[in-house]
Amino acid sequence: MGAMTVAIDADVCVIGGGLAGMTSAIAAAEAGASVRLLSHKKSTLRQASGLIDLLGYTPAGEIVADPFDAMATLPDHHLYQRIGEQAVHDGFDLFDAVVGESYSGDHTAANALVPTYGGRIKPTARYPTMTAAGLASDRSPVLFVGFERLTAFDAPYVSASLSSDGMPAPTRGVTISAPGSHRPDTRLHRLVHALDVNESVSTSTGSQPIRDALARRIEPHLESAQRVGLPALLGLENAPDVRRDLERLLGVDVFELPMGPPSIPGQRLEHQYLDALDDAGVFRTTGNPVVAFDADAGRIQRVYIDRNGSRVPYTASQFVLATGGLVGKGLASDRTALSEPVFGCHVPHPADRAEWYGDDPHTDQPFARFGVAVDRSLKPCDDSETPEYDNLRAAGGVLGGTDVTMELSASGRSLASGVRAGRLAGERSN
């Protein structure tokens, strides 16, 4: 019986299908390599807000106006310092090319201030054009509109919270009932789909397209508002049309507030990245985890994915590890230690578990910086700072050393390290 002896070969094999992995794969392909992207699950972009942060706060906790200015003041061990400002520019250039006009923010080096569904103001480098009319720096009056039984977005709360967080525009929030009758459990997805295809819904005045019905319900609350903010559910494929129709019907600007998972802007971004991977000629295999590898003379020879107990080999001359951090399961932890489960790369961390956490949950947390340690060419290193494998690089959430949650730099880290790791892998494989 055949034991899966023929491996599928590519110049570069990228493991992990999130923002860093997809960016690496595109960068490697652009460097002329044939690329295989192995991903266990659907892309984690569905879990992401769709906002692309570069650097929102300094490690000292000060809000950042211009991320490139602030970058120069970061400590030497910070990833941006280690791989250089050019990698950050390259990462954002690649991102801008993937998303085209569907994103805004590339006209300036400065951060934009975007209101979130939690009622806070967030400094970010790129934001969906669907969100552009909502910037907190704009002084025109806003009406936030939420929906009954869509509990993740409470418009009156968001309005009050943004005002107290310093948003200069006059704000109001109302909760209306959404057109159509949808079960609460999957209301979000039903609404997204119904708006996307402009489904017909029955209302007290007969049946009409849902975009019209929605505009009618918002209109009585408009008063002096010049913009209307809604939770990010205005369609998927046809989102720009949904926004345009609502703006035409209401006569004011309409914008979305990015939401938590499952995120519709994240899903739109995922589609754009998948198209970009296809355009770059990247081969994708999705649905099974990488569980083992063979190495020889300090080089990874092949990795194996698990198919219900049988192992399927993939070979490449260069590998990129982009499996994510603790939440993305690119790092594993138990009560005694942390590990990187695919290649067993060294993950620096205190032996005493009590030192993994800070006493106050809101201050510095050592675990937030856990991850593999890399050299300047992004090769994971052992505890004596020697590269573990000559043909392995790491990118994105699996990298340690930075508290990206406090800094708001997770996407920037993925883009900068993704493009650098992918490009180096692509060049070395030729």
Added chain:
Amino acid sequence: MSDTDDTSSFDPVTVFEPTEQDLRSGSDDCYKCSTCDSVCPVAAVDSSFPGPKFQGPEQWRLTRKEDTEIDDSIMGCSNCMRCDGACPSSVPLSQMHNTARGAYVEQQRFASDAVAALRSGAFRRAASIVRDGVADFRERIRNRLLANYYTAGRFASKLPRVANAATNFGPTRWLLERVLGITSERSFPSFATQTFREWWADRGGSHVENPDKRVAYFHGCYANYNTPAVGKAMVRVFESFEYEVLVPQQRCSGTPMFANGRLDDAKRHAETNVESLAEAIADGAAVIASCTSCSMALREEYPELFDIDDIDAVSEHTYESLEYLRHNEDLDAVLSESSGDAEEYVYHAPCHARNQGLERQAVELFSSVDGVTIEDVGDSCSGISGTYGWKTEKYDNSMAIGDPMFTEMEAAAGEQGMTECPTCAMQMSHGTGYSITHPLELLADILTDDPSASSDR
């Protein structure tokens, strides 16, 4: 953290002893991100369907209480299993759905409850059980009929011409719709005048003997009764690589039974399949399926739902046909040096192929063949999901789910459809009028130049 601050003295304890096929751990792993709901094709179009997160972990928890029954909406799940591939926490959603659906159908069997209520003197309760039961009766009979396509196919194949005339005869369809709720919008698939197994027996079985390279073909119901050309293509392709093909005794893989909550029926069929496939595996064969729902069932649903001797061996040794060749022969190299008739294909990846990690396989392999162009029509579900789209009350949802696929197919350059799944093929053809082929058929045309091939088809 006050007097328990000393973490060094804190030892983990096991609160729940895990048991075989226990779903608690799956339920505990759900952190309510709702990503599963975002990929559910039914939840996107059906306002009454609460989505996989409810059907799986939430319903499992709710029904731990004895007086809570499985919600009726479980029958709205089409068993596409896309939620499995989306869950970042590896919650076994489809296993939970299959288990809940099985329990729901079990509780629909009302007669014994009614008798018990009568015996205890609860006449009103007995009457209400009977009333509810009669209302469900039509649905149960219909679902049972659809789930047991194997049996229908077996009878129809005895007199295929009569069956073909009768099943698509107007008044028959009117009756099926009115009495049983099987939509008359679709044409029934036609039954082959010679089944795959009849052809195999006529041909005298395998033309290759090779103890070192053996495969056992799981043709399933459809390639046997309806599209034997797919099975014949499988034989041509594998024999061209000098494999000895075995065609073991087999029954339905269970896919339509899982989808209709008929776990008892599925288990009966699974027992036959596991026994004969395990025997072939012991003889050195790998199990090859041409239908991706069959391979999905043998690989994933069997060990998740049943405890049968050798079931894990069958799961581990089952492959989709092209997948197996690709990893055991240098199929990529062979194809990149081959040429095929100039044809433009529009390919749809079935949900069950997607869940096995095979969504790009056909496109990757055939793109390298000189003359052949193949375009992927995107990640939409076709909407038919086996028996789902055949139910009158589900037909409109089925077509709404399939709409993006139809649109993409029409926008694509080619007009020759391709997919691995027989019911996706029905839906593709129903929505666009295109004829649909299986990757094995194209592969056979590319790789084999057999003059007898035309008589094989």
